[in-house]
Amino acid sequence: MSNPLSDMEKPDVIFCIGTNMTEAHPVAATRLKKAIARGAKLIVADPRRIRLAEMADIYLPIRVGSDVALLLGMAHVIARDGLYDLDFMSARTEGFEEFLDHVGQFTPTWAAGITGVPAADIERAAILYGSAKPGAIFYTLGITEHICGVENVQSLCNLALMTGNLGKVGGGINPMRGQNNIQGAGDSGAIPNNYVGFQPVTNPAIQAKFEKAYGRPLDAEKGITKVTALDRCGESIFAMLIDGENTVVSDPDQQHCVHALKSLEHLVVIDIFLTETGELADVVLPAAAWAEVDGHFTNTERRIQRVRKAVEPPGEAQPDWWIISEIAKRMGMKGFDYSSAVPVFNELCELSPIYAGIDWELAESGQYQWPIPYKGHPGTPRLHETEFTNGRGKFSFTHYRDPAEVIDDAYPVWLTTGRRLESYHTRTQTGRSQGIDYLLAEETLEVHPEDVHAWGLVDGGWAEMSSRRGTVKIRVEATRRSPRGTVFASFAFPEVPINQLTGSGYDPITETAELKVCPVRVVAV
Amino acid sequence: MNPNFSHPPITKTRTICGYCGVGCSLDLLVRDNRIIGVQPAMDGPANEGALCVKGQFAYDYVHHPERLTHPLVRGADGQLHQATWDEALDRAAAGFTQVAAKHGRHAVYGVASGRTPTEADYLMQKFIRVGFGSHYIDNCSRA
Ligand code: SF4
Numbered sequence: 001m002s003n004p005l006s007d008m009e010k011p012d013v014i015f016c017i018g019t020n021m022t023e024a025h026p027v028a029a030t031r032l033k034k035a036i037a038r039g040a041k042l043i044v045a046d047p048r049r050i051r052l053a054e055m056a057d058i059y060l061p062i063r064v065g066s067d068v069a070l071l072l073g074m075a076h077v078i079a080r081d082g083l084y085d086l087d088f089m090s091a092r093t094e095g096f097e098e099f100l101d102h103v104g105q106f107t108p109t110w111a112a113g114i115t116g117v118p119a120a121d122i123e124r125a126a127i128l129y130g131s132a133k134p135g136a137i138f139y140t141l142g143i144t145e146h147i148c149g150v151e152n153v154q155s156l157c158n159l160a161l162m163t164g165n166l167g168k169v170g171g172g173i174n175p176m177r178g179q180n181n182i183q184g185a186g187d188s189g190a191i192p193n194n195y196v197g198f199q200p201v202t203n204p205a206i207q208a209k210f211e212k213a214y215g216r217p218l219d220a221e222k223g224i225t226k227v228t229a230l231d232r233c234g235e236s237i238f239a240m241l242i243d244g245e246n247t248v249v250s251d252p253d254q255q256h257c258v259h260a261l262k263s264l265e266h267l268v269v270i271d272i273f274l275t276e277t278g279e280l281a282d283v284v285l286p287a288a289a290w291a292e293v294d295g296h297f298t299n300t301e302r303r304i305q306r307v308r309k310a311v312e313p314p315g316e317a318q319p320d321w322w323i324i325s326e327i328a329k330r331m332g333m334k335g336f337d338y339s340s341a342v343p344v345f346n347e348l349c350e351l352s353p354i355y356a357g358i359d360w361e362l363a364e365s366g367q368y369q370w371p372i373p374y375k376g377h378p379g380t381p382r383l384h385e386t387e388f389t390n391g392r393g394k395f396s397f398t399h400y401r402d403p404a405e406v407i408d409d410a411y412p413v414w415l416t417t418g419r420r421l422e423s424y425h426t427r428t429q430t431g432r433s434q435g436i437d438y439l440l441a442e443e444t445l446e447v448h449p450e451d452v453h454a455w456g457l458v459d460g461g462w463a464e465m466s467s468r469r470g471t472v473k474i475r476v477e478a479t480r481r482s483p484r485g486t487v488f489a490s491f492a493f494p495e496v497p498i499n500q501l502t503g504s505g506y507d508p509i510t511e512t513a514e515l516k517v518c519p520v521r522v523v524a525v
Numbered sequence: 526m527n528p529n530f531s532h533p534p535i536t537k538t539r540t541i542c543g544y545c546g547v548g549c550s551l552d553l554l555v556r557d558n559r560i561i562g563v564q565p566a567m568d569g570p571a572n573e574g575a576l577c578v579k580g581q582f583a584y585d586y587v588h589h590p591e592r593l594t595h596p597l598v599r600g601a602d603g604q605l606h607q608a609t610w611d612e613a614l615d616r617a618a619a620g621f622t623q624v625a626a627k628h629g630r631h632a633v634y635g636v637a638s639g640r641t642p643t644e645a646d647y648l649m650q651k652f653i654r655v656g657f658g659s660h661y662i663d664n665c666s667r668a
Contacts, residue, residue, distance in 0.1 A: 005547065005571050026577035027547045177546030179639035181646070185664035188647040190637035192660045196647060201660050214655045223660030229634045237634050237661075239624035241617075243649055244638035265627075266620030273591055274605075283617045284605060286593035287641075290543035291553055291560060291584070295642025297541050299548025299571055307642055310538035310553040311560060311587070315594020316610060320638075320645035324652050326610075330618035333655050336648075344644040366550070366570060 003136065003172035004301045004369065004381040009034045010170030013132030015125075017045040017067060017156070018142020018516075020418055022052050025140075025176045028300075032138075041132075043125045045070055045117075046142065047416055048446075048488055049481045058125045061483055064416045065403035065517040066115040068148055071155035072398065073111025073119075074126035075103040078162055083130030088164030092393050099158065099395035114400060130163055134171035141178060142418070145515040154396035161393045167384035177300040184298035187355070187370070188348060192223030197352030213351055215334055230256070234263030241327070242277060243270045243320055244287065254500045255470060270323055285323050288313035293320070295341045296363060298370070301381070304358065305366045403517040407485075411467060411519035413451075414486040417498055418516075443498075444477035446488040447522070452478045456524045465489075467520045470500035487522060533557050539566065542580040543640065547571050549580050560584050621656070630657040637664040 008031035021029040029052070036042055036055065044056035045067070053059045062070050078084055079100045089096040108119035108126075115122075129135050137160060143152045156173055165171035177183050189196035199206045201222055211218050229237050240261070261267055261280045269281040272289045292313040298304050313319075321344050325336040338344050342360045349355040357372030357379070368379040384393075407414060445463060447455075457463055459478035464471055465487070474489060482488050489498050502518045535556045542549040550569025554562040563581055567574040596613030597605040608616075624632050633656070637649035646664065653662040 025545055025547050027549055027572050027575045027580075030575055179665070180541070180543050180545055180548065181641065181643060182546060182639035182664070184643035185637050185639045185646040188637075188643050189650040189654075190635075190646040190662050190664045191650075192663055195654075196650070210654070214651070216655060216658055218654060218658050219660055221660075223662060224634075226634075226636055226663035226665070229661065229663070236628070236632060238628045238632040239621050240634045240636065241621070241649070241652065242636040243645060244641050266624050268617045268620065272593060273589075274593055274597070278593075278597075279605075281597075281605075282599045282620060283613050284593065284597040285613060285617065286595060289587050289592070290640075291538075291540065291587050293642060295644045297543075297548060298643060299541075300546035301548075301571070303548060303570060304643075305541045305548055305550070305571075306539075307543070308538050308540045310536070310540065310555050311558050314588075314592045316596070317592070317594060318610075320641050321648050323614075324645065324648040326614045327617050327621070328648075328652050328656060330614055331622055331656060333652070335651070335655060341642065341644045344647060348643065348647045 001172065001174040001176070001301045002166060002383040003170070003174055004303075005031060005299075007136070007170050007172065007382070008032055008138075008174075009038070011035055011040055011132065011134055011136035012170070013041045013043065013129050013135040014138065015043045015045075015129050015135060015159075016052055016056075016138045017070075018144075018152075019138050019140040019176060020046070020048075020050045020052065020142070021138065021140070021176065022050070024178065024418075025300075028176060041128055043128060045125075047414075047483060047486055048418075049483070058121060058128060060115070060117045060121055060125055062115040062117055064414045064486060065148075066400070067143060067152045068155050068398055069106075069111045069114035069400040070117065070122065071152070071159060072103060072106035072400065073108045073115075073122045074129065075099075075155070075158055075162065076106045076111075077108060077123050077126035078130040078159070079103050081127065081130065083127065084162040085164030089162060092164075092166075093161050093395065094392040095395050096162065099162070099397065102395075102397045129159065132163070132165070134168045135163060135165050136171050136174060137165075138174045138176060140176045142516055144175075148401055151396070151398045151401075155398045157393075158395055158398070161395060166393070167382065167386065169382070172382070172384075175300070180299075181297040183300065183302065184296065184304075187298055187352070192225055195351070196348055197354045199353070210351075230260045233260035238264055239266035239268075240264055241268045241270075241324075242281075243324070244272070254497050256503070268327070270320055272317070286313075286315065286317040287323060288317045288319045292317070293341070295319075295321075296345060302369045303366065304355070304363050304368050304370065306364055405468070405517070405519050407519045411521050412485075413520050413522055415465065415467070415498075415501065415518045415520040416486060416488055416516050417502060417518075418488065418490055443474060443489060445474045445522070446477050446479045446482045448480060448482045448484045448486075449478040451482075451484055451487075452476060455522055457522070458524065462525045463522050464525045465501065465520050465522050467501035467518050469503060472497060472500060473525065487520070535561070537564075542576070544579040544583065549576050551576060551580060553584075559588055625657060631659055631661060633657050633659075633661060635662040637662065639665050 045060040108122040112119040267281045268283045269278040328336040354371040357377040549572035550566035552564040565576040598608040635653040637646040
């Protein structure tokens with residue numbers, strides 16, 4: 001998030017797109033509700049009539065995968081009506097004249113043709129956001145889990161740049177991070193393109209710094225993403241160490257994933273339960289869980305917070321840091337003689353410019369949001385207040401493109417996937433919590449009541465849903481949350497492996513899977 | 526005065542919810558090495574006293590009987606069997622060494638977690654970079 005969570009109560013206009021915030025981030029949604037109670041206006045763009053849509057002043061029920069068209073149409077109106085912030089654009093951005101020209105072609109009528117949303121509503125939304133002082137944008141995986149995920153985000157940045165809604169209290173572009181420490185995983189360098197603190201592996205000075213710190217030569221080229229690595233299992237990838245991720249259930253195209261992991265010569269899995277992924281491993285190592293280890297999580301507003309051990313792990317389970325270090329030491333690696341998580345964190349801070357101002361002791365208070373470039377720096381609740389990291393803000397000349405697969409006679413229905421409030425990812429954790437089973441006992445396929453009727457289904461009965469990759473059996477739930485022609489399911493339940501169907505394509509830059517769009521056929525059984 | 530001394534005392538530990546990126550602060554109430562309850566932290570910077578149903582109630586998985594309590598190693602019969610830490614760690618280490626020797630250092634890949642503490646993620650990437658000199662490391666943010 002560019003802005004702190006506390007800013008969520010401060011915008012005049014809130015634009016939520018591709019985020020089911022009341023279900024995925026309920027406590028954050030509470031803050032938005034406060035803003036609305038204070039008089040803020042809410043725009044919601046989502047294919048499904050989610051709870052947030054019910055609260056909206058303007059609801060834009062866009063066709064799945066048509067976000068870029070909507071955002072270009074809105075930019076067109078803001079440009080046409082002169083709702084942009086000329087002072088901000090002149091002082092902080094470059095190329096804005098060309099951008100205003102670029103969006104001239106994308107009329108609301110054009111956008112309406114692609115999104116299925118009336119042109120008049122696109123105009124109203126653009127005028128409302130364009131006139132806001134300040135206006136804030138919130139999004140989640142509904143924006144990124146597309147083949148055009150990068151263009152989606154760029155299109156949102158364009159809107160914020162042209163209206164000057166960056167670096168301001170109550171403004172910003174705010175992706176809500178899903179998993180509790182997905183931010184920390186990126187921060188710590190567990191990505192193929194950056195070392196800790198987002199230092200590019202391709203920069204020679206940084207390469208030299210880490211060759212010294214880690215005491216060995218390091219590749220000057222980026223690594224490969226997990227998606228690519230799975231594709232190459234058995235061809236050029238022959239061993240994997242997987243920490244705490246149920247890859248088999250959470251990844252798109254499950255058959256492919258199981259096959260990939262089976263073709264490895266060596267698979268080691270660290271986890272707290274014997275997951276579907278662990279079942280395929282050569283070695284499974286029992287980890288201490290949340291509440292059993294000390295360390296840090298970094299939340300969606302870049303706040304570094306201490307997690308503390310409250311109970312002993314069961315049996316012989318050990319903290320991840322100990323397990324990984326032990327494997328490393330047995331392979332003869334240097335630099336893994338840690339006595340606890342404390343020196344691990346301090347080493348990370350020393351090597352990371354964005355954590356340079358803290359250490360284990362200082363992080364204790366939970367008051368720091370990165371970047372914290374030096375000791376004594378107060379941290380950075382709000383990004384881009386005076387300047388952008390790379391100088392001037394750049395507009396992106398985005399274009400709309402179709403999803404990787406579109407509906408046709410064989411697969412005439414759009415399937416979109418997401419999360420549910422009561423479950424978490426693949427339910428390795430919540431599936432073993434008693435109260436949660438009671439609240440949400442099984443997965444259902446959400447179908448518009450008229451489609452239930454038209455397709456010969458029965459509310460509460462069973463359907464078979466197929467894509468080009470597989471078939472699952474699932475119970476039908478008639479609900480007007482789904483628009484006609486689009487159905488919804490989550491991938492929370494291993495018994496209903498929705499990810500056997502998805503995986504039609506990937507964003508070419510981030511290699512994020514297009515989980516949000518998948519043409520399917522639904523028949524009664 | 527409570528004359529009942531048979532109950533061990535309840536301790537309170539401040540931590541962060543492990544379910545989503547909001548990062549709500551909470552206090553774990555623990556008795557006898559078991560979590561018996563969760564209290565929202567009124568002074569939590571992200572949540573200011575609020576918690577959702579997951580943060581408030583979904584903690585009992587920590588004490589679930591199916592938790593892994595010892596290392597498992599696949600035997601000659603193709604099944605996973607209980608092993609000592611020494612056996613399991615030696616086997617894990619030897620496997621990576623062998624694969625790297627046979628197929629080269631770009632044959633090994635690491636997948637870190639978006640749920641474990643940052644320290645675990647940092648060491649996952651360090652394991653790959655120090656061990657193999659590559660950047661063959663990722664986390665689950667793409668799925
Ligand atoms: S309590 Fe709910 S909203 Fe807060 S971090 Fe946990 S899951 Fe997220």
